[in-house]
Amino acid sequence: MAAVLRYADCCGRYVDHLEAVPAPDAESLMRSRYTAFVGERAEYLQATWHPTTRPASMDFDAGARWLGLAVRGHRATGEGRAEVEFVARYRVGGRAVRLHETSRFVREGGRWFYVDGDVHG
Template sequence: MKDTDPCPCGRTDAKGRVRAFGQCCGPLLAGAPAPDAEALMRSRYTAFVLLDGEYLWRTWHPDHRPDVPELEAPTKWLGLEVREHRVIDPDHAEVEFVARFRAAGRGGRIHERSRFERDADGRWVYVDGEMR
């Protein structure tokens, strides 16, 4: 994906335009720390779109993460809607989102309230989520 392409996460700028990948999730996937839990969640969605299982694994809390996820290329991610970003305290937050996809010719959606926390290095990591 080119830095100038629209970011898959769909985050918009002040004028309502989808931000460029290089100004949105691209730096996070390249190793920059996420500024908050919502940015991390959006970058994880982008990692699903780009089949970047290594990034998903690195940003998963070590006490909860599985082996490096094997992502299925036939899944087409169609869009992300962030419904709420709730800061609980400086080191804990929740993000509620809906992600739409198509797989094997059928549409679907994931509606989840995800929990995030800062790790020992001060980086946000995904802990777990509750499906809605």
């Protein structure tokens, strides 16, 4: 079982201090983006989304209760490129939702950005 880290020790330092403390790798960015979804921190999600694929605005599932994130794997796919496979679980309207995705990330200007992902059925 993975150790549970406090918000400040895990993702808070990235979410709360984006300009000063960028996520050091794609997995850390993935974890911080999950945290930002839980906290509905649209500004962080937008700032860490690559401009070529970033949506104009963010919508959140009303009443979503996030249950957890499991990172299944991460790997470099080239210079300044990486993939992270994860499963995020949440409930909305009494319905359990399981999002299984392999996300692609790119590093530009010393910062990692989420590009896009493939959702697994």
